[in-house]
Structures are given as C-alpha cells and as structure tokens.
Amino acid sequence: MLYTKKYTPWLYILPAIFLLFFFLVYPSINTIYISFFNYNSEIWVGIKNYIYCFTNEIMLNSFKNNALWVILFVPLTVFLGLIIAILVDRVRYEALVKSIIFMPMAISFVGAGVIWKFVYAYRPASSAQTGILNALRAALQLEPLPWLIIRPWLNNFCLIVVGVWIWTGFCMVILSASYKGIPRELLEAARVDGASEFKVFWRIILPLMEPTLAVVATTMTINVLKVFDIVYVMTNGNYNTEVIANRMYKEMFIFRNYGRASAIAVILLVLIIPMIVINIQRFREQEGMR
Amino acid sequence: MKKLEPLFTSLPLHLIIILIAFIWILPSVGLLITSFRSSAEVASSGWWSIFQHPFNFTCFTLENYHQVIIRIGIGRAFLNTLFITIPSTVIPIAIASLAAYAFAWMDFPGRRFLFVILVGLLVVPLQMTMIPILRVFNKLGLAGTFPGIWLAHTGYGLPLIIYLLYNFISSLPSELFDASSIDGAGHFQVFTKLVLPLSLPALASVTIFQFLWIWNDLLVALVYLGGTPDVAPMTVRISALVGSYGQDWELLTAAAFVSMVLPLILFLSLQRYFVKGILAGAVKG
Numbered sequence: 001m002l003y004t005k006k007y008t009p010w011l012y013i014l015p016a017i018f019l020l021f022f023f024l025v026y027p028s029i030n031t032i033y034i035s036f037f038n039y040n041s042e043i044w045v046g047i048k049n050y051i052y053c054f055t056n057e058i059m060l061n062s063f064k065n066n067a068l069w070v071i072l073f074v075p076l077t078v079f080l081g082l083i084i085a086i087l088v089d090r091v092r093y094e095a096l097v098k099s100i101i102f103m104p105m106a107i108s109f110v111g112a113g114v115i116w117k118f119v120y121a122y123r124p125a126s127s128a129q130t131g132i133l134n135a136l137r138a139a140l141q142l143e144p145l146p147w148l149i150i151r152p153w154l155n156n157f158c159l160i161v162v163g164v165w166i167w168t169g170f171c172m173v174i175l176s177a178s179y180k181g182i183p184r185e186l187l188e189a190a191r192v193d194g195a196s197e198f199k200v201f202w203r204i205i206l207p208l209m210e211p212t213l214a215v216v217a218t219t220m221t222i223n224v225l226k227v228f229d230i231v232y233v234m235t236n237g238n239y240n241t242e243v244i245a246n247r248m249y250k251e252m253f254i255f256r257n258y259g260r261a262s263a264i265a266v267i268l269l270v271l272i273i274p275m276i277v278i279n280i281q282r283f284r285e286q287e288g289m290r
Numbered sequence: 291m292k293k294l295e296p297l298f299t300s301l302p303l304h305l306i307i308i309l310i311a312f313i314w315i316l317p318s319v320g321l322l323i324t325s326f327r328s329s330a331e332v333a334s335s336g337w338w339s340i341f342q343h344p345f346n347f348t349c350f351t352l353e354n355y356h357q358v359i360i361r362i363g364i365g366r367a368f369l370n371t372l373f374i375t376i377p378s379t380v381i382p383i384a385i386a387s388l389a390a391y392a393f394a395w396m397d398f399p400g401r402r403f404l405f406v407i408l409v410g411l412l413v414v415p416l417q418m419t420m421i422p423i424l425r426v427f428n429k430l431g432l433a434g435t436f437p438g439i440w441l442a443h444t445g446y447g448l449p450l451i452i453y454l455l456y457n458f459i460s461s462l463p464s465e466l467f468d469a470s471s472i473d474g475a476g477h478f479q480v481f482t483k484l485v486l487p488l489s490l491p492a493l494a495s496v497t498i499f500q501f502l503w504i505w506n507d508l509l510v511a512l513v514y515l516g517g518t519p520d521v522a523p524m525t526v527r528i529s530a531l532v533g534s535y536g537q538d539w540e541l542l543t544a545a546a547f548v549s550m551v552l553p554l555i556l557f558l559s560l561q562r563y564f565v566k567g568i569l570a571g572a573v574k575g
Contacts (some may be wrong), residue, residue, distance in 0.1 A: 001449065002360060002395070002396075002467055002471045002475075002476070002477055002480060003468065004396050004397065004398075004477065006398075007394040007399075008396065008477055008496065009392045009398035009401075011396070012388040012391060012392035012396070012477075013388070013389045013392045013393070013404070014348065015385045015388065015389070016385050016386060016388070016389035016452060017389075017404070018447055019385065019441075019444055019445045019448055020411060020445065020448055020449065022445060023419060023423060023441070023442060023444075023445025023446060023448075024411050024414055024419055024445060024446070024449070025407075025411070027418065027420070027421075027422035027423050028414055028418040030421075030422035031419065031421060031422060031523075032557055034422070062536045083512070084307075084310060087303065087306065087307055087310075088307060090300075090303060090369055091303070091304065093517035096311075096383055097307055097310075097311045099558070100311045100314050100315050101314050102320075102557075102561075102565075103314075103315075103554070103557065103562075104314075105404070105557075106502060106523075106550075106553040106554055106556070106557035106564075107506065107549075107553055107554065108505070108506030108507075108508065108525050108549060108550070108553070109506065109508065110508055110524075110528050110529050110546070110549070111506075111528070111546045111547075111549055111550050112504070113529070113532065114321070114528065114532060114542050114543065114545075114546040115317045115318060115320070115321045115546065116317060117532065118317070118320060118321060118324065118539055118542070118543065119317050119320065121539065124446070128334060128335055129335070129336065130332065130333070130335070130336045130337070130539065131336075132316070132317075132320060132336065132337075135336050135338070153454070157373065158374055165314065165317070170568065173431040173565050173568050174568060174569060177569050187399065205325040213465070222413055225415075226415050226416075226417075228508075229508045229509065229525075229529075232508065232529065233508075233529045233532055234532075236533075245415075245417060245509075247508070248417050249417075249512070249513075252420065252421060252513075253512075253513070258421050261421060263419045264417070265415065265420075265421075267473050268417055268418070269414065269415055269418050270417050272413055272414075272415060274392070275413055276410050276412075276413045276414075
C-alpha cells in the first residue's frame with residue numbers, strides 16, 4: 001500500500017459522499033418524514049396517507065397488478081433467458097441470436113412501448129387490421145381484440161409481455177455466462193452414464209446455476225416492483241393496469257399530493273428492502289473486503 | 291460432439307431457436323418498415339404487405355422523418371437528449387472513479403461502513419428521492435434546467451458506477467502499488483498514470499451503461515425537466531406523442547426510430563463492453 005496522508009482519502013471520496021447524501025440519503029429520510037403530512041406538507045396527518053394507500057381501490061388494484069407482474073414477469077424472464085442461453089449454446093449462429101434477443105435492452109422503454117402498442121393496434125372488424133396480432137386473428141377468421149383494453153387479465157398480460165421482451169436478453173446474457181462456466185466434462189459424463197437431457201438439466205445444470213439464477217431473479221424482482229415507463233406510455237394505468245410507480249407519479253405531478261406520493265414511495269421502498277438486505281449479505285459473502 | 295449430431299435430431303433445435311429469434315425481432319421490423327411508409331398506406335394496410343411487392347421501392351418515403359424531426363420537433367429533442375446525456379455520463383464517472391480508487395486502495399476510518407451504505411443505496415427507488423429534491427431544485431432555480439438534471443443523474447448514477455469500478459480497480463495486482471511506492475509516486479500519480487489507463491475496459495463498460503441509461507431515461511426527465519420543448523428529451527416528447535398522435539403510426543414509429551438509432555449503433559458496435567458491464571454488475575454483485 002502507498003503511504004496515505006490522513007486527509008487524502010477524503011479528497012477522493014468527498015465529492016461522491018456529498019452527492020450521494022444530497023441526492024439519495026437526505027431525500028429518502030425527508031420523504032419518510034413528509035409521508036406523515038398532508039398534500040403540501042404543512043399539517044401532520046399521522047398514518048392517514050398510509051391508510052389511504054391500503055384502502056383506496058385504485059391503490060389496492062396497483063398492488064394487485066404489481067403482484068401479477070412479479071408472479072408472471074420474474075419466472076418468465078428468468079426461465080426464457082435460461083432456456084435460450086442453453087439452446088443457443090449448441091448452434092453456430094449463437095452470437096447472432098443472442099444479439100437479437102438482447103437488442104431490446106439497448107432501446108428505451110418508451111421506444112419499446114411504441115413498438116408494442118403498434119403490435120397490439122386495434123381497429124374495428126370492418127377495416128383492415130394494421131396491428132400484427134389482430135391481423136393474425138383476422139387471418140384465422142377471428143374478431144379483432146382491443147388487447148390493451150380488455151381487463152383485468154389480458155391487458156396486464158400484454159404489458160407484461162413487453163417487459164419480458166425487453167428483459168429476457170438481460171437474463172440470457174448473465175445465465176449464458178454462468179452456463180458456459182459449467183465444466184463440459186461434467187455434462188458429458190452424465191450423458192455417457194445414460195442420463196437424459198432432461199435429467200442433466202434438472203440434476204446438474206439447475207443446481208450448479210442456482211446462485212446465478214437467484215441473483216437474476218432478485219434483480220428482476222426489483223425491476224418489476226419499480227415498473228413505470230411501459231405502463232406510463234402504453235396505458236397510463238387506465239383500464240385496471242395501474243402500478244405503484246405510476247400511481248406515485250400521478251399523486252406527485254397530477255394531483256400534487258406530496259403526502260400520499262411520499263407514502264407510496266415509502267411502501268415501494270419497504271417492498272424492495274428485502275432485496276437490499278439480500279444484496280448486502282451477498283456483498284459480505286463475496287469478500288471480507290481486505 | 292456437435293458436428294456428429296445428425297441433421298434430423300438437431301432440426302427441431304434449429305427451428306425453435308429461429309422461431310424465438312423471429313418472434314423477438316418481428317415487432318422492431320414492423321416499426322422500421324412502418325416509419326418509411328406513407329400515411330395513406332399505413333392506414334390502409336399492414337406493414338407486412340410490402341413483402342407482396344418486395345422490389346417496389348416507390349412505396350417508401352422519408353416524409354415521416356421530415357415531419358417528425360422538423361415539424362414535431364424531435365430533432366430539437368434529439369439535441370436535448372444529447373445535451374442531457376453527455377455531461378450526465380462524464381461527471382458521475384469522473385467522481386466515481388476517484389471514490390472507487392480510494393475505497394479500493396486507501397485505508398481510512400469508516401471505509402467499510404461507507405461502502406456497505408453505498409451497496410444499500412444501489413436499490414433505493416428513485417421515487418424515494420424525488421419530492422425533496424424537486425423542492426430544493428425549485429428553490430435554487432434548478433428545476434427545468436440542464437444543470438439540474440445533470441446533477442440528479444450524477445447522484446443517481448454514482449452508487450452503481452462506484453460499485454462497478456471498485457470491483458475492477460480493487461482486483462488490480464497489489465504489486466503495482468508496491469512498485470509505485472518504491473518509486474516515490476503519490477496517490478494522484480498512481481491514479482492518473484496507472485489505474486485509469488488500466489481500467490479502460492471497465493470505464494468503457496460503465497460509460498456505455500450510463501450513456502444508454504440516461505439516453506433512455508423517462509422518469510427522471512419527466513420529473514426534473516418537464517415537457518417544455520426547449521429542454522425535453524426524446525423519451526418525454528415521444529411518450530406525449532403517443533397520446534396526441536395515437537393513430538398516426540407512421541409518425542410515432544419514425545419518432546421512435548430516431549430515438550433508437552444511436553443506442554442501436556452503440557449497442558451493435560460495442561456489444562462486448564455492454565455484456566461485460568452487465569456481467570460485472572450482476573454476477574459479482
């Protein structure tokens with residue numbers, strides 16, 4: 001180690017510490033505080049904002065939808081990412097396919113929202129369908145569907161599909177790296193011993209990849225609890241598609257109710273805290289930090 | 291082993307993979323084609339109908355791009371996005387690299403404690419911070435200004451950037467620092483002459499990440515900049531267009547494609563660094 005004067009480290013970290021404090025630590029504490037006040041933070045209202053969050057119908061619906069996102073989005077992205085990672089490992093055009101699956105990660109959720117709104121485009125049965133899904137239905141002699149309006153399952157599912165389209169590439173990249181880390185001899189040995197591909201997958205690949213799968217699933221869960229852009233662009237929470245983050249944005253900017261908006265933000269944090277704990281534990285395990 | 295597999299057993303595999311890739315790319319192809327079709331055609335037939343006359347190039351037009359960029363102002367929004375993104379990428383990386391170096395190679399009281407807090411901050415939802423910051427910004431006149439959003443993106447980006455750079459810088463061999471110590475070099479020299487050049491791959495990864503993150507950001511821009519055309523980035527303008535031009539798909543798709551061009555070029559040319567960044571952030575994390 002180099003000789004270090006007492007004040008030198010602080011010269012290096014103070015700019016970062018200052019910004020982190022001003023933009024993350026202080027505002028978070030302040031948000032908790034103002035969540036106990038009325039809309040303009042002047043009158044103390046106790047837990048009234050929280051009671052509102054857990055009794056208001058739209059809020060309850062948002063929780064339900066976020067839960068639906070977690071239940072469908074997380075397994076779908078992780079599972080598809082895993083399957084694709086394992087499948088493409090066996091073909092020579094692996095890089096090309098991976099690029100295609102991964103590409104949506106590079107574009108904005110807003111762009112993805114436009115892309116998929118067009119896929120779901122709906123026109124009355126009398127006119128030509130320009131959205132590809134309804135054109136497929138028309139080709140099969142089926143009535144066109146207003147995909148983003150049919151509540152509560154179809155439209156939420158359609159939004160989740162957009163999320164899956166975006167994030168599967170992310171899961172695939174991480175899981176692919178982990179899969180390639182499994183010694184090939186191990187898999188070959190099992191196959192030589194007569195294990196079916198299915199068995200190799202369940203008994204060898206899955207257990208070995210479990211830590212990585214857990215990391216990816218945690219990351220996806222955090223993502224999905226904060227989901228905002230897709231819903232904001234595609235339905236703005238109408239037709240029973242509201243989610244927590246969009247609700248928070250509306251309370252903050254449309255209704256100007258800072259008390260309620262803060263309470264929603266705190267609830268969002270509380271939902272994510274288990275993930276923070278897992279993150280810190282993982283960090284501690286990773287290295288005893290020299 | 292691979293080569294010995296007869297075609298008929300590997301055929302289903304190929305079909306499945308190609309089907310998945312096809313489904314994945316299809317929506318984007320529809321966007322790209324639609325953005326070059328005239329409004330009359332977009333309204334009367336699906337984008338796939340162009341494949342009935344694949345060599346009829348007369349049905350393509352640049353009119354939508356002209357409309358979107360000049361009249362609707364996506365050109366201006368493109369410049370705004372660029373003007374938001376570049377400082378919001380450079381500033382946090384400069385500040386974070388200093389901090390990451392100190393966390394990795396200096397000993398000071400509270401180092402471990404501060405670092406654990408930093409890891410915790412990684413997952414604090416931005417929603418937790420917006421109202422207090424907005425109030426301070428309003429008082430300081432920073433709301434709706436570029437410097438305001440540069441600062442916000444800097445603060446928000448720091449935890450992850452410090453964390454990723456720390457992972458890389460702390461794994462540099464310690465002999466490097468012993469040798470420098472004998473040569474009488476100070477920390478600042480080691481940092482600028484040794485650590486930064488050696489960290490170029492990691493710096494490239496986080497730069498691409500932060501750049502794309504800011505370029506594609508909607509929420510932070512909505513909150514701190516708002517929708518006024520002289521500051522609003524493309525994401526904010528396009529999400530507003532979805533409401534006001536809901537059925538004019540030729541315009542929406544052209545606008546969306548303008549916003550995707552640069553990320554796609556970056557992604558295709560620098561995919562390697564992008565992937566490395568993801569792996570460093572997720573697997574090590």
